[in-house]
Amino acid sequence: MKEVMAVPWPKIADAVVRRLVIYLRVLDREARAQERTISSYQLAQKTGVSPALVRKDLAWFGEFGTRGVGYDVAYLRDQLHKILRLEQEVRAVLVGAGSLGIALTRYNVRRYADDPTFNVRIVALFDTDPGKIGLMIDGIEIFPLRLLGEKVPELGATMGIITVPAYAAQQVADELVKAGIEGIVNFAPTPIHVPPRVALQTADLSLEMQYLAYIMMSRREEREEASGR
Amino acid sequence: MKEVMAVPWPKIADAVVRRLVIYLRVLDREARAQERTISSYQLAQKTGVSPALVRKDLAWFGEFGTRGVGYDVAYLRDQLHKILRLEQEVRAVLVGAGSLGIALTRYNVRRYADDPTFNVRIVALFDTDPGKIGLMIDGIEIFPLRLLGEKVPELGATMGIITVPAYAAQQVADELVKAGIEGIVNFAPTPIHVPPRVALQTADLSLEMQYLAYIMMSRREEREEASGR
């Protein structure tokens, strides 16, 4: 008989969690398309990972599949939903109502309404520009930054999203931490420091582009090597 | 005597390249602040990686430092600039002039003008909405999507940026590939498939948020375990 564990699921590697989110999206789409079962090969093909890795990722949490058949789409979707705690809404405040901040907000409002696998909800925006205070973006109000410490607990926000210029990012991060935020997504193109109890995720859009540019350049050189000389 | 290599630098792991970009940004900032030298410890601290890894990453390309002293800030900056091929501008077209596309364009125009370590330049936008055609975003024109195949070679664009809704992403990717694009950044929240000769980078903003939400949730549970029971 297996020992009853204190923690419902094992602590899972970062990379695995990211893939689970991607699997779930595909499963959700397949379920809408009335698909009943899906094999690790099909799921792998649709998500761009290997079949063996799909099976290994899923096996961390139990035996979800049927040998010779595959995985039941709806069942696996529901299980991943549970594993990823998607029934729990996570409320976020966004600091920096510039064009990126507003774009993210618009996107978030639509996404939260449309996609049952998406559980992050932006509930307030903050900015220092007096001209922006009080404006509504798709129903979400822009508050002055000085109200951050008061609004965060009032709204029950636990996530902070930083979309201010690089020079202001660290200061905003400090204020989010002071306000009691548990996790931060940083869209500013600069590393920020937060205490270890605060989870930090960097989403540096320009980094992705520069990185891709580098890969393109080195591939081009390879091709030139191969053909030219 | 060492053999002269056909390729100027070794082929370098993905993760290393990403860190080099981050080192470079810090070095650029330090150089502006008149810093002369920087140790692997300092560079590590400012970028959030370990000192040993900083040294190992840099050692791939030669001996840039001085034992007992550290790295010359300006020299290392210039070397990384060369390694990352930043003297070469990479021109990009962006498809999907919605709020995210417009935000990225604004951001890109400013960044390209201000930051000498940034070499990706958006040169045209594309959309299918007739109401948007002909509009200018910070000096960049919005063209109808059907002109993509003609404009890409005309403008010398080699990178494509996808900011359309998920359902349209694959079709847009196909058209970018047909137009001769060498690399794609996909901001749509769905995996896309491209031929192996095309470099692909996924920048799924909602994935970052969901992933952070998961981490926050599991940490919270850990804390509750630790204290509560």
Add this chain to the structure above:
DNA sequence: TAGATTGTTAATCGATTAACAATC
């Protein structure tokens, strides 16, 4: 039953860290 596909183990691969001799 035969064919298909999972769950799982062992092998491989790659990336990071630790340690330290070299040397400024």
Add this chain to the structure above:
DNA sequence: TAGATTGTTAATCGATTAACAATC
């Protein structure tokens, strides 16, 4: 010289792949 810090090697760690027995 003594102290500091690099460049580099070996050890460790972790993640992915390959392979296959289990089993539907």
